[in-house]
Amino acid sequence: MAHRCSPPFAQVAEQDGKIVDVDEKLQMVEIQYEDGSRHSFKIGENYAANISGGFHTDQSMVLNGFKEGQKFKKDDVLFYNPKFFEPEAGTKQVIYKLGLTASVALAEEDLTLDDSSFITKELSEKLAFHPTLTRDISIDCSTTIHEIVSIGDEVSSKTPLLIFDESKMSSGVADQELAELLKNLNRAAPKAKHAGKIVKIECFYQCAHERMSPTVLKVVKKAEHEANQQAAFASHTNNAYKFPKPSNTKMGKLNRVGTAYLTPDNVIIRFYISHKSNLEIGSKIIYDSSLKSVVGMVLDDTIVAEDGVTKVDAVMGWRALQARIILSPLLCGVSAAILEALEKQVKEKFFT
Numbered sequence: 001m002a003h004r005c006s007p008p009f010a011q012v013a014e015q016d017g018k019i020v021d022v023d024e025k026l027q028m029v030e031i032q033y034e035d036g037s038r039h040s041f042k043i044g045e046n047y048a049a050n051i052s053g054g055f056h057t058d059q060s061m062v063l064n065g066f067k068e069g070q071k072f073k074k075d076d077v078l079f080y081n082p083k084f085f086e087p088e089a090g091t092k093q094v095i096y097k098l099g100l101t102a103s104v105a106l107a108e109e110d111l112t113l114d115d116s117s118f119i120t121k122e123l124s125e126k127l128a129f130h131p132t133l134t135r136d137i138s139i140d141c142s143t144t145i146h147e148i149v150s151i152g153d154e155v156s157s158k159t160p161l162l163i164f165d166e167s168k169m170s171s172g173v174a175d176q177e178l179a180e181l182l183k184n185l186n187r188a189a190p191k192a193k194h195a196g197k198i199v200k201i202e203c204f205y206q207c208a209h210e211r212m213s214p215t216v217l218k219v220v221k222k223a224e225h226e227a228n229q230q231a232a233f234a235s236h237t238n239n240a241y242k243f244p245k246p247s248n249t250k251m252g253k254l255n256r257v258g259t260a261y262l263t264p265d266n267v268i269i270r271f272y273i274s275h276k277s278n279l280e281i282g283s284k285i286i287y288d289s290s291l292k293s294v295v296g297m298v299l300d301d302t303i304v305a306e307d308g309v310t311k312v313d314a315v316m317g318w319r320a321l322q323a324r325i326i327l328s329p330l331l332c333g334v335s336a337a338i339l340e341a342l343e344k345q346v347k348e349k350f351f352t
Contacts, residue, residue: 001085002077002080002093003077007042007079008048008059008060008061008081009061009085010077010079010080010084010085010094011041011061011078011080012075012077013031013033013072013073013074013076013077014074015033015034015035016034016071016074017033017034017071018031018032018072019031019069020032020038021068021233026226026230026233027043028041028043028230028233028234029043029063031072031078037238038236038238039238040237040240040243041061042061042230043060043062043079044062045058046059047199047200055131055132056272057129057130057131058130058199059081061079061081063078064078065087066078072092073092076092077094080094084096084097100126100127101336102126103310103311103313103314104287104316104329104333105305106315106316107317107318109315111296111297112296112315112316115291115292115293115320116293116294116296116316116320117294117295117320118295118297118315119279119285119295119297119299119313120298120302120303120312121298121299121300124295125278127278127279128276128278128279129277130276131275132273133272133273134258134270135192135270136260136269136270136271137268137269137270138261138262138266138267138268139162139166139216139266140166140266140267141266142211143165143215143267144164144166144215145162145215145218146163147160147162147163148161148162148219150198151198152197154197154198155192155194155195155196156195157191157192158191159191160190160191161190162190163188164188164189192273195273195275197273197274198271199273201219202269202272203219203220203224203268203270204267204268204270205220205248205262205266205268206248206263207266207267209248223269224246227246228245228246231243231245257270258270279295279298280295280298281297281298282295283295285314287329288329290326290329291316291320291321291326291329293316293320
């Protein structure tokens with residue numbers, strides 16, 4: 001599967017080569033192929049947009065066990081997304097992982113009517129994901145910013161992302177008393193509207209740095225610092241064009257960023273806010289890759305089978321299974337139970 005993907009899911013070596021440089025802090029890797037060409041890749045966090053869902057998800061990539069200076073062969077998997085793949089033991093390949101293993105019982109209950117099912121809190125947390133929502137704030141390039149959140153800050157929906165003053169009387173010097181006053185003015189202290197953790201801050205603009213106020217320029221330079229470092233890291237590689245330096249010209253004639261309008265006189269600051277979302281009531285879940293279900297209840301209590309040992313993670317209806325006319329869940333479920341029992345017997349007989 002990895003050989004049919006591209007970043008941010010997987011990257012396969014096109015030729016024999018070696019890992020030239022690994023910058024752990026910058027999360028960048030440089031490789032060199034046998035033909036002498038060099039290429040740079042970004043690993044770590046990558047907040048890809050989910051166009052239909054209206055949010056971003058972190059599609060990180062990690063090195064597949066390679067170290068700086070280590071050689072690799074053609075068709076080795078160099079990087080992979082741990083949300084979709086895991087390393088194959090003894091090789092430099094990866095295995096596609098479709099989901100996680102859970103014990104599912106079939107029973108007719110009030111909560112298993114039609115395609116409904118119920119799960120335990122433990123499974124709900126195992127199936128959690130971290131959607132990242134964005135908040136765009138448009139300010140004039142001459143604005144004085146008194147306060148602004150930083151990457152890593154935890155915010156509530158009512159937390160001001162920044163406190164600013166667009167009046168021409170502002171001296172550009174942060175004043176605590178003035179900042180407290182501006183907190184009460186909604187237009188000068190826009191709220192986050194989403195609860196979570198600030199994971200990224202971006203700036204979009206068409207105006208030159210010289211036209212920005214000192215406080216706005218400081219925010220812009222801080223937001224662009226990592227991108228500038230990445231551009232410098234990749235500057236001598238064959239794919240340097242993928243890591244351009246931020247500038248006012250990159251926006252071109254674009255007049256809109258998300259729902260905010262971009263003009264030659266404003267700067268749009270985009271805040272990425274990530275939070276944990278467990279599988280809750282009303283969420284969709286798929287059993288054995290083919291049985292779509294809706295979660296009707298999340299139980300705080302643990303469910304245990306009749307043997308008093310086996311933990312049950314979810315319960316869905318037998319009739320719902322039959323209505324799909326699908327045999328694979330039964331075959332997979334019974335086979336998995338037999339293999340687990342066999343594994344225990346082998347361990348007890350040969351390894352204890």
